[in-house]
Amino acid sequence: xxxxxxxxxxxxxxxxxxxxxxxxxxxxxxxxxxxxxxxxxxxxxxxxxxxxxxxxxxxxxxxxxxxxxxxxxxxxxxxxxxxxxxxxxxxxxxxxxxxxxxxxxxxxxxxxxxxxxxxxxxxxxxxxxxxxxxxxxxxxxxxxxxxxxxxxxxxxxxxxxxxxxxxxxxxxxxxxxxxxxxxxxxxxxxxxxxxxxxx
Numbered sequence: 001x002x003x004x005x006x007x008x009x010x011x012x013x014x015x016x017x018x019x020x021x022x023x024x025x026x027x028x029x030x031x032x033x034x035x036x037x038x039x040x041x042x043x044x045x046x047x048x049x050x051x052x053x054x055x056x057x058x059x060x061x062x063x064x065x066x067x068x069x070x071x072x073x074x075x076x077x078x079x080x081x082x083x084x085x086x087x088x089x090x091x092x093x094x095x096x097x098x099x100x101x102x103x104x105x106x107x108x109x110x111x112x113x114x115x116x117x118x119x120x121x122x123x124x125x126x127x128x129x130x131x132x133x134x135x136x137x138x139x140x141x142x143x144x145x146x147x148x149x150x151x152x153x154x155x156x157x158x159x160x161x162x163x164x165x166x167x168x169x170x171x172x173x174x175x176x177x178x179x180x181x182x183x184x185x186x187x188x189x190x191x192x193x194x195x196x197x198x199x
Contacts, residue, residue, distance in 0.1 A: 030194035044187035075163040124152025153185020
């Protein structure tokens with residue numbers, strides 16, 4: 001959410017994105033829930049579903065989705081990821097401690113910190129927590145910030161979501177669906193088919 005007026009010009013980066021439209025094969029394997037669209041980054045390093053019509057903004061190290069153009073957005077989802085070296089011991093990353101540390105170091109006016117929730121998938125471990133904070137940028141209004149760290153198949157991801165407390169009924173299901181459809185390390189051989197490449 002970007003409700004406040006910007007006082008500094010945002011830094012420009014040299015990263016340039018090229019938009020390319022591909023025709024899907026007739027027998028492609030892409031599927032998603034009605035009213036959603038599939039987002040894939042890193043050729044399948046991270047995948048989840050986001051509501052149709054949401055705006056995507058590629059950033060230097062992340063991707064941000066908003067339900068409306070800033071500063072009129074009421075909900076924003078952002079994701080970043082890292083590919084880990086094959087020899088990396090995934091057990092070395094204490095996910096619960098990492099999420100608690102991120103929440104503890106939040107610099108905003110935090111009112112509450114929720115419990116940590118663990119989600120176990122066949123090929124990934126996912127943990128997340130929720131902060132309630134007072135947004136003072138333009139109006140004093142309570143907001144939620146949800147923070148998720150996922151780890152699996154050689155990929156570590158960070159997913160965040162922010163929305164107003166009084167709109168939780170509308171936007172909490174978006175977060176739930178993002179986590180429900182979050183898949184890590186299912187790499188795609190050809191985006192026109194959507195099928196995972198063999199190991």
